[in-house]
Amino acid sequence: GAVVSQHPSWVICKSGTSVKIECRSLDFQATTMFWYRQFPKQSLMLMATSNEGSKATYEQGVEKDKFLINHASLTLSTLTVTSAHPEDSSFYICSARAPGAWDQPQHFGDGTRLSIL
């Protein structure tokens, strides 16, 4: 149980392009999803918290107009990197937490490797 699917797993695109990443909870309903960014040999940095039906909460320093998050259903959240540039290249990982107590573990997708040329 607690499977999270993330798509695509790898994307290469030209500078200036917008890229959408999907995160789905396959076998549970997730009222809260999270988006992280990870640099090589570093830990996960939380970008934003996404709550179903409401606006995402962004961490300090994360541009909300650059990283658009939508959580329109209990099983799907999307991250759109708008007008991507080479400095946006990174490994993006989503996670989901099942409804209930907010001290339950997060379950992670397998990440999206984004390369901007």
Next chain:
Amino acid sequence: EDQVTQSPEALRLQEGESSSLNCSYTVSGLRGLFWYRQDPGKGPEFLFTLYSAGEEKEKERLKATLTKKESFLHITAPKPEDSATYLCAVQTYKYIFGTGTRLKVLA
């Protein structure tokens, strides 16, 4: 400021050589401590949740323990397939990840 520190940063073990990974934390209002395993190019895989000091959890060759200031992940008789980065995360009002321990088990 809430802080989570993992040590060592990297660890090389011979197959069968038991050891422990450390996760030290300084946070206000601990709600839970989580251990994850991350393979290269993959997302973290959930291993354990610990909620209170004195609690222990086991799974195959792994055993996690918790005190008021730190958690240990004990690996007994590791195998090469245990090679991965092990991350701990602390839940306060949000999740705070440690920097991880990169474990390499040699055959």
